Amino acid sequence: MISLQERLQKATDEYKKLEQDLNSAVENRQRLDAQLTENEQVQKEFSTLKPANTVYKLIGPVLVPQDQAEAKSNVQKRLEFIKSEIKRVEKVLKDLGEKSEKAKAEIVHIQALNQTQQQAAIGE
Numbered sequence: 001m002i003s004l005q006e007r008l009q010k011a012t013d014e015y016k017k018l019e020q021d022l023n024s025a026v027e028n029r030q031r032l033d034a035q036l037t038e039n040e041q042v043q044k045e046f047s048t049l050k051p052a053n054t055v056y057k058l059i060g061p062v063l064v065p066q067d068q069a070e071a072k073s074n075v076q077k078r079l080e081f082i083k084s085e086i087k088r089v090e091k092v093l094k095d096l097g098e099k100s101e102k103a104k105a106e107i108v109h110i111q112a113l114n115q116t117q118q119q120a121a122i123g124e
Contacts, residue, residue: 004113004114008110008111011107011110012107014103015100015103018099018100019100022093022097022100025089025092025096029089029090032082032089033086035078035082036082036083036086039075042075043072043075043076046071046075049068051068053068054068055068055071
């Protein structure tokens with residue numbers, strides 16, 4: 001049988017890993033938010049273009065002319081992809097949050113058992 005101290009250490013390690021994963025997912029979500037905002041801004045700028053305007057695409061250090069319809073389509077596809085990634089990351093955040101809360105509750109439970117045992121030992 002595993003001692004309470006070992007269970008506590010294992011639960012604490014698991015909780016720390018979950019918190020690291022949660023922080024990583026939050027950073028990922030923030031990055032996606034920034035990309036979403038940037039692409040929405042590009043889409044807004046595209047709406048002001050006239051058919052005669054030329055759109056350029058940066059490829060390495062060179063600006064290359066690009067078809068306006070193709071550029072708009074690419075931005076629309078990128079927005080759809082980013083939105084789907086945001087939904088996926090939101091689900092991951094929710095799952096990690098729930099697992100983190102369970103791990104935290106387990107730690108509190110083990111600490112309470114440990115304290116009860118120590119008090120019982122003192123009373124003997």
